[in-house]
Amino acid sequence: MTRPVGPFLKWAGGKARLAPRILERAPSRFGRYHEPFLGGGAVFFAFAGTRRAPGARLSDANGALIACYRAVRDAPEAVVAALAPMAEAYLAREAGERAAYYYGVRASAPGVPAEAAARLIFLNRTGYNGLYRENRSGGFNVPHGRYVKPRILDRDGLMAAANALRGATLCAGDFEEACAAAVAGDFVYLDPPYLPLSATSRFTAYTRGEFDPAEQERLRDAFEAMTRRGVAALLSNSDHARIRELYGERGFGFETVMMSRAINSVGSGRAPIAEVLIDNLGRAEVRRALEG
Numbered sequence: 001m002t003r004p005v006g007p008f009l010k011w012a013g014g015k016a017r018l019a020p021r022i023l024e025r026a027p028s029r030f031g032r033y034h035e036p037f038l039g040g041g042a043v044f045f046a047f048a049g050t051r052r053a054p055g056a057r058l059s060d061a062n063g064a065l066i067a068c069y070r071a072v073r074d075a076p077e078a079v080v081a082a083l084a085p086m087a088e089a090y091l092a093r094e095a096g097e098r099a100a101y102y103y104g105v106r107a108s109a110p111g112v113p114a115e116a117a118a119r120l121i122f123l124n125r126t127g128y129n130g131l132y133r134e135n136r137s138g139g140f141n142v143p144h145g146r147y148v149k150p151r152i153l154d155r156d157g158l159m160a161a162a163n164a165l166r167g168a169t170l171c172a173g174d175f176e177e178a179c180a181a182a183v184a185g186d187f188v189y190l191d192p193p194y195l196p197l198s199a200t201s202r203f204t205a206y207t208r209g210e211f212d213p214a215e216q217e218r219l220r221d222a223f224e225a226m227t228r229r230g231v232a233a234l235l236s237n238s239d240h241a242r243i244r245e246l247y248g249e250r251g252f253g254f255e256t257v258m259m260s261r262a263i264n265s266v267g268s269g270r271a272p273i274a275e276v277l278i279d280n281l282g283r284a285e286v287r288r289a290l291e292g
């Protein structure tokens with residue numbers, strides 16, 4: 001049996017559970033697939049499993065993340081070769097000695113892309129809650145995690161991911177640039193950092209710089225600009241009154257879905273929360289472009 005392809009990183013806000021619904025909602029035929037907030041890539045990998053996203057354009061503001069994807073795509077064997085001894089050394093240590101090993105890896109800065117990718121995967125698998133967080137000078141600063149038997153090296157999973165990524169374009173950059181690259185008849189899935197529903201669910205752990213309400217407005221403008229160009233787009237966000245206000249009254253489709261959060265250190269935060277899927281598939285410009 002061939003290995004089903006999926007994310008090789010844990011990622012805050014990962015959409016593995018929502019991916020089947022997003023695939024159902026996507027147009028049955030489209031030009032190129034774009035994902036400007038790639039993160040762990042759950043939706044891209046779900047598309048790749050159905051062979052519907054050849055030549056995808058994938059991007060994220062996190063440059064280290066994109067460099068890791070490139071290394072996995074271009075040199076998966078070298079990533080495995082660099083990761084295997086790290087996994088072995090870590091797992092061979094007593095629980096009390098693992099943190100020192102983790103912090104040693106965290107302090108390293110390999111220049112070879114495959115080694116930098118292995119470091120990022122190692123830290124993602126053994127760090128606290130699989131989070132990605134940087135300090136002001138761009139250093140990864142997530143503390144050691146508490147996994148008893150973390151799965152650090154998944155050779156088959158990395159090879160399957162490399163296979164899915166073959167032919168994809170990977171870009172580090174802002175979503176606006178990524179949205180501008182989409183043309184009429186293409187399909188774009190957007191999964192921005194969500195607008196927090198309450199002060200306690202405030203989540204800013206992705207990259208330096210916040211995705212604040214002004215960023216949500218800039219994203220809405222990019223969504224509207226794509227719509228006018230005939231680009232099919234689907235966006236997920238929290239079911240927040242401000243999000244409904246930003247996208248309402250423009251002929252966009254809304255669907256509410258209940259999702260439980262995979263990464264959340266606060267126990268009560270694991271209760272399902274309402275999210276919205278917003279699409280422009282009913283807009284005449286987009287329908288014409290998809291039919292044409």
Ligand SMILES: C[S@@+](CC[C@H](N)C(=O)[O-])C[C@H]1O[C@@H](n2cnc3c(N)ncnc32)[C@H](O)[C@@H]1O
Nearest residue numbers: 011013014015037039040041042061174175191
């Ligand atoms: C909710 S996560 C995406 C999760 C992804 N769908 C998955 O399944 O793993 C949001 C992503 O947006 C990225 N991001 C934040 N601000 C951005 C910006 N201005 N432009 C592009 N990407 C950005 C973050 O680095 C993060 O990876």
